[in-house]
Amino acid sequence: xxxxxxxxxxxxxxxxxxxxxxxxxxxxxxxxxxxxxxxxxxxxxxxxxxxxxxxxxxxxxxxxxxxxxxxxxxxxxxxxxxxxxxxxxxxxxxxxxxxxxxxxxxxxxxxxxxxxxxxxxxxxxxxxxxxxxxxxxxxxxxxxxxxxxxxxxxxxxxxxxxxxxxxxxxxxxxxxxxxxxxxxxxxxxxxxxxxxxxxxxxxxxxxxxxxxxxxxxxxxxxxxxxxxxxxxxxxxxxxxxxxxxxxxxxxxxxxxxxxxxxxxxxxxxxxxxxxxxxxxxxxxxxxxxxxxxxxxxxxxxxxxxxxxxxxxxxxxxxxxxxxxxxxxxxxxxxxxxxxxxxxxxxxxxxxxxxxxxxxxxxxxxxxxxxxxxxxxxxxxxxxxxxxxxxxxxxxxxxxxxxxxxxxxxxxxxxxxxxxxxxxxxxxxxxxxxxxxx
Amino acid sequence: xxxxxxxxxxxxxxxxxxxxxxxxxxxxxxxxxxxxxxxxxxxxxxxxxxxxxxxxxxxxxxxxxxxxxxxxxxxxxxxxxxxxxxxxxxxxxxxxxxxxxxxxxxxxxxxxxxxxxxxxxxxxxxxxxxxxxxxxxxxxxxxxxxxxxxxxxxxxxxxxxxxxxxxxxxxxxxxxxxxxxxxxxxxxxxxxxxxxxxxxxxxxxxxxxxxxxxxxxxxxxxxxxxxxxxxxxxxxxxxxxxxxxxxxxxxxxxxxxxxxxxxxxxxxxxxxxxxxxxxxxxxxxxxxxxxxxxxxxxxxxxxxxxxxxxxxxxxxxxxxxxxxxxxxxxxxxxxxxxxxxxxxxxxxxxxxxxxxxxxxxxxxxxxxxxxxxxxxxxxxxxxxxxxxxxxxxxxxxxxxxxxxxxxxxxxxxxxxxxxxxxxxxxxxxxxxxxxxx
Numbered sequence: 001x002x003x004x005x006x007x008x009x010x011x012x013x014x015x016x017x018x019x020x021x022x023x024x025x026x027x028x029x030x031x032x033x034x035x036x037x038x039x040x041x042x043x044x045x046x047x048x049x050x051x052x053x054x055x056x057x058x059x060x061x062x063x064x065x066x067x068x069x070x071x072x073x074x075x076x077x078x079x080x081x082x083x084x085x086x087x088x089x090x091x092x093x094x095x096x097x098x099x100x101x102x103x104x105x106x107x108x109x110x111x112x113x114x115x116x117x118x119x120x121x122x123x124x125x126x127x128x129x130x131x132x133x134x135x136x137x138x139x140x141x142x143x144x145x146x147x148x149x150x151x152x153x154x155x156x157x158x159x160x161x162x163x164x165x166x167x168x169x170x171x172x173x174x175x176x177x178x179x180x181x182x183x184x185x186x187x188x189x190x191x192x193x194x195x196x197x198x199x200x201x202x203x204x205x206x207x208x209x210x211x212x213x214x215x216x217x218x219x220x221x222x223x224x225x226x227x228x229x230x231x232x233x234x235x236x237x238x239x240x241x242x243x244x245x246x247x248x249x250x251x252x253x254x255x256x257x258x259x260x261x262x263x264x265x266x267x268x269x270x271x272x273x274x275x276x277x278x279x280x281x282x283x284x285x286x287x288x289x290x291x292x293x294x295x296x297x298x299x300x301x302x303x304x305x306x307x308x309x310x311x312x313x314x315x316x317x318x319x320x321x322x323x324x325x326x327x328x329x330x331x332x333x334x335x336x337x338x339x340x341x342x343x344x345x346x347x348x349x350x351x352x353x354x355x356x357x358x359x360x361x362x363x364x365x366x367x368x369x370x371x372x373x374x375x376x377x378x379x380x381x382x383x384x385x386x387x388x389x390x391x392x393x394x395x396x397x398x399x400x401x402x403x404x405x406x407x408x409x410x411x412x413x414x415x416x417x418x419x420x421x422x423x424x425x426x427x428x429x430x431x432x433x434x435x436x437x
Numbered sequence: 438x439x440x441x442x443x444x445x446x447x448x449x450x451x452x453x454x455x456x457x458x459x460x461x462x463x464x465x466x467x468x469x470x471x472x473x474x475x476x477x478x479x480x481x482x483x484x485x486x487x488x489x490x491x492x493x494x495x496x497x498x499x500x501x502x503x504x505x506x507x508x509x510x511x512x513x514x515x516x517x518x519x520x521x522x523x524x525x526x527x528x529x530x531x532x533x534x535x536x537x538x539x540x541x542x543x544x545x546x547x548x549x550x551x552x553x554x555x556x557x558x559x560x561x562x563x564x565x566x567x568x569x570x571x572x573x574x575x576x577x578x579x580x581x582x583x584x585x586x587x588x589x590x591x592x593x594x595x596x597x598x599x600x601x602x603x604x605x606x607x608x609x610x611x612x613x614x615x616x617x618x619x620x621x622x623x624x625x626x627x628x629x630x631x632x633x634x635x636x637x638x639x640x641x642x643x644x645x646x647x648x649x650x651x652x653x654x655x656x657x658x659x660x661x662x663x664x665x666x667x668x669x670x671x672x673x674x675x676x677x678x679x680x681x682x683x684x685x686x687x688x689x690x691x692x693x694x695x696x697x698x699x700x701x702x703x704x705x706x707x708x709x710x711x712x713x714x715x716x717x718x719x720x721x722x723x724x725x726x727x728x729x730x731x732x733x734x735x736x737x738x739x740x741x742x743x744x745x746x747x748x749x750x751x752x753x754x755x756x757x758x759x760x761x762x763x764x765x766x767x768x769x770x771x772x773x774x775x776x777x778x779x780x781x782x783x784x785x786x787x788x789x790x791x792x793x794x795x796x797x798x799x800x801x802x803x804x805x806x807x808x809x810x811x812x813x814x815x816x817x818x819x820x821x822x823x824x825x826x827x828x829x830x831x832x833x834x835x836x837x838x839x840x841x842x843x844x845x846x847x848x849x850x851x852x853x854x855x856x857x858x859x860x861x862x863x864x865x866x867x868x869x870x871x872x873x874x
Contacts, residue, residue: 005490007531007739010515013483015528018542021479037796039773039803042458046450046561047484047517047547048505053442068485070507073551078447080484080517091452094444100817102806104772105455110484114510124483135806139785143806146789150796253786302444335541336476348576349690352583359474359587366476369539369572369580380537 012115012123022332024316027323028108030154031128031314038147040104040130045087047110051079053086056301066113080112084129084313085270085298092133092309093302101134101307120287120318127290131311133299138248140310141274141294145249145257148278148312156328162289165261166246166276169293174240175232175262180221186213194226195265230260245273245294264291272296274310280318285325290314334385336366338424340402341378343393345371351392354402354420358390361421363428382407388427390420449552449560459769461753464760465545467591468565468751475584477541477567482524484547488516490523493738503550517549521566521750522707522735529570529746530739538571538744557724557755564727568748570736575685577747578711578731582686582694585715585749593765599726602698603683603713606730611677612669612699617658623650631663632702667697682710682731701728709733711747717755722762727751771822773803775861777839778815780830782808788829791839791857795827798858800865819844825864827857 009015016024032042051069068080081087084107092099108128115121130147132140145164152162172191176182182190189212197205209219225232233241233250241247250260258276266275277291292312299307323329338358342351351367358365366386368377374391381389391403402420405412406427415423446452453461469479488506505517518524521544529536545565552558567584569577582601589599609628613619619627626649634642646656662669670678670687678684687697695713703712714728729749736744760766775795779788788804795802803823805814811828818826828840839857842849843864852860 004530004737004739004741005493005527006487007527009483009527010485010487010513011511013485015483015531016481017528017532018478018480021481025479037799037801039776039801041455041772042462043455044453044458044461046446046452048447048450048549048561050443050447056442068507068509070505072505074448076447090442090444090446091454093441094452095454100820104803112485124485132806137806139804139806143789143804146793253789300441302441304441335478339476352580352690356583362474364474364476366541367576367580369569369574369576383537 010123012117012121014122014124018335019332023330024320026330026333027155027320028128031151032106032108034150034154035106035128035130035147037150038104038143040106040147043088043091043105043107044109045084045091045107047080047112048078049081049087049090051077053090053301054079054082056086066115068112068114081109082113083111084109084127085131085295085309085311086301088129088131089295089298089309090302092307093299093305096299096303096305096307099134102132102140103134104130104132106130120321122317126316127313129311129313130292131309133309134307136245136296136308138245138252138254141245141249142252142254142257144292144310144312145254145276149257151314152278155323157322157326160281161326162278162281162322164258164276164278165264166249166258166274167260167262167264168244168246168274169271170244170273171236171240171246172262172265174236174243175225176222178237178240179225179235180218182214182218182222190214190222191265194263197226197263226262229262232262233260249274266291266293270295270298276312280322280325282322282325285321287318289318289322332385334387335364336381336384336386337363337428338365338388338390339377339381339384339386340365340367340390340392341374341381342368343374343391347392347394347397350397351390354390354392354417357417357421358424361425363421363424388424390424447560449554449558451559451561455772456769460767461757463767463770464592464757465565468588469543469545471587471591472543472565472567472584474587475541475580477543480525480528480542480544481546482521482528482544484517484549485515486518486524486527488514490527490738491516491519493523503552505549505551518546519550520548521546521564522568522732522746522748523738525566525568526732526735526746527739529744530736530742533736533740533742533744536571539569539577540571541567541569543567557758559754563753564750566748566750567729568746570746571744573682573733573745575682575689575691578682578686579689579691579694581729581747581749582691582713586694588751589715592760594759594763597718598763599718599759600716601695601713602701602716603686603695603711604697604699604701605681605683605711606708607681607710608673608677608683609699609702611673611680612662613659615674615677616662616672617655619651619655619659627651627659628702631700634663634700663699666699669699670697686711703728703730707732707735713749717759717762719759719762722758724755726755726759769822771824772801773818773821773823774800774865775802775825775827776814776818776821776823777802777804777827777829778811778818779805780811780828784829784831784834787834788827791827791829791854794854794858795861798862800858800861825861827861 054067066082070078110124110126112124173187176187176190264275264277271293273294275293277288280289294310296308340351340355342348355365355367387407389405400416401414403414404423491504503519507515547561547563549561610624613624613627630645701712701714708730710731712730714725717726731747733745777788777792779785792802792804824844826842837853838851840851841860
């Protein structure tokens with residue numbers, strides 16, 4: 001065949017070869033472990049969902065432009081999920097009768113959005129979603145903020161590398177109506193402008209604000225309020241603070257965990273109260289890593305039950321950029337800890353039996369499949385990162401022995417087959433085998 | 438809102454709630470661990486692929502009827518992958534220059550086929566794919582057959598619960614042409630008939646065979662050959678055996694691992710030599726669990742490089758049916774090992790600080806988010822499977838103490854906060870925390 005099909009993955013999607021996958025797996029497993037230590041239980045769901053669940057709540061941009069849709073042979077309009085929150089709200093609604101609320105759930109799923117591929121944006125990305133359903137307590141926020149700091153710490157990130165910035169839809173409404181004087185019906189439009197604030201030069205902000213009916217005096221008050229940052233909290237009227245979930249969070253241990261920032265708006269489609277974003281503090285990479293918030297009405301798409309949710313989705317692309325920028329990506333693990341090499345082809349079976357012993361002790365052990373020169377196999381084992389080799393040679397084997405060599409130390413000893421696991425463990429510094437799962 | 442969206446997942450797809458997900462995760466992790474002990478490294482790839490890669494090789498049934506396709510805004514024809522082998526062949530071709538062959542790769546991915554949902558068939562299923570690329574040695578087959586037995590053993594399956602049946606496309610060709618007398622150009626059609634053999638009554642087989650030009654004498658010889666089972670091997674001409682990969686496998690340690698069965702055909706689209714299927718031996722469930730084979734030409738869809746592959750895909754639906762039928766499904770793990778319960782709402786922060794200590798020791802620990810009566814929280818902790826609780830009460834706390842209770846034993850002791858991790862470990866039988874990841 002001279003005409004070949006292209007070998008590159010579909011634009012905006014990625015192949016993960018073993019070395020990269022090993023790094024990813026290690027990162028995700030640290031995260032799973034921390035999340036599970038808080039009592040969150042993993043769930044999963046289908047990639048295909050009814051298209052209408054996104055049209056209802058994900059916001060116009062996603063539904064109109066970013067959704068991958070298809071129609072099945074039965075005429076059902078389907079979408080590749082662009083995010084997980086509508087799916088999990090659907091599952092919570094479906095199982096509300098048998099769940100003991102509050103529930104803590106997490107997942108790790110891939111999502112599709114039709115985006116123009118660029119730094120930080122792909123068409124298929126993976127994200128970890130963490131949500132608590134069924135409690136309106138500020139303890140929910142506090143717990144998840146604490147979890148986020150533990151997740152970052154588990155990845156090797158210190159508090160100076162990132163910051164969690166939070167606001168509250170209720171605070172924003174209060175600021176806009178009571179402090180800036182924006183009429184209630186214009187609050188959403190002004191909030192959308194704040195969300196785009198740092199994308200525009202000052203001139204254009206003024207112009208856009210005027211275009212939606214914000215007077216110059218209102219604009220000045222708005223600018224002053226936003227630029228006050230955390231100090232703004234002291235100026236917000238007491239009745240607004242009283243209604244705010246975030247104010248309760250900040251009135252306790254939460255103040256150590258997050259920084260109030262009135263610029264945090266996020267998508268307007270379903271957040272109802274607390275919203276937050278985790279920002280990279282690196283000067284070369286200053287941007288939101290991930291974020292989330294409280295959504296009290298999303299389950300109501302599917303049910304009359306009042307089940308508030310609070311959670312976040314952590315996407316892989318920005319996360320790995322962050323880890324790389326800060327130099328805290330883990331190293332890939334080798335595909336095998338030990339390679340058992342027969343010195344000649346007719347000793348393959350014997351080598352395989354030695355490998356069986358080592359696997360029984362938990363070591364990741366491979367045996368060369370093709371007959372090749374011993375020296376070549378040793379150098380291959382070295383290149384793939386094996387930390388020890390076992391050589392099975394004819395006269396050693398006849399005497400019931402094999403040779404064990406540590407690749408780093410170069411130490412080499414002849415041991416009986418019975419003692420091979422112990423000898424290998426000694427060469428691997430008696431470190432317990434590490435799984436890549 | 439009175440009009441709600443439906444809460445069920447799209448037909449033929451599944452929601453996995455935490456209890457089921459915990460069972461799945463445990464099963465898959467045992468499998469990952471065994472697979473990695475053989476030196477297989479995990480990879481991953483996109484769900485969306487160019488539709489043409491399936492049209493080229495997956496066989497007409499998949500391409501015409503089972504493929505979920507869509508066209509993106511750039512006019513590219515895409516498909517949700519119905520299987521992983523074409524994708525991995527693409528990746529191998531793309532990276533052939535930098536890989537050190539042979540390579541051992543595995544993945545765990547979801548695949549979509551438009552099927553009529555029924556027992557054992559869904560539209561989105563998960564499968565573990567295990568493949569070795571770049572070696573034509575029969576050691577490849579032997580290693581993977583041995584791996585399969587180890588995977589089954591890791592799931593608690595004994596050898597009497599299943600059997601690995603294997604054949605070889607080369608043997609089948611030889612049997613059909615040299616023993617039955619089928620002309621070469623009809624071999625594929627007859628092979629397809631053998632693949633459907635046990636779906637039809639004898640009458641209809643005769644008719645179908647006649648329809649494709651198999652004479653009654655040929656049909657008798659065919660039936661005789663097929664019904665000979667393993668004994669057929671002795672009757673196959675030596676030159677055919679010489680060319681067969683499976684014959685080499687069976688001529689060594691492979692004979693302990695697989696049973697020759699001339700009925701094993703599998704899809705005709707890309708297998709070139711060894712083919713095999715793992716069968717459930719349970720009388721109520723007798724059918725193929727999963728299978729695979731050797732495909733020497735698939736990488737050639739994408740490249741001129743000659744890179745033979747051998748591997749299998751193990752789907753989740755039949756696997757979990759098998760585990761259930763044989764009563765060897767693991768139990769779901771509880772969402773938390775320990776629950777730290779404040780006896781009154783204003784001790785939440787103190788309870789959270791105790792939880793922090795326990796998490797630091799690796800225990801999955803939750804704290805109730807809402808103020809509720811102590812008795813209710815204790816019974817809830819019991820229901821969710823927690824094995825210990827810690828009670829934080831006002832007078833104990835004032836004295837620097839908490840109460841630790843083992844749920845199974847009912848043992849209860851008052852300990853200092855410093856000693857809480859030790860006391861909990863004692864209640865949990867000092868068992869190391871088990872991850873759900």
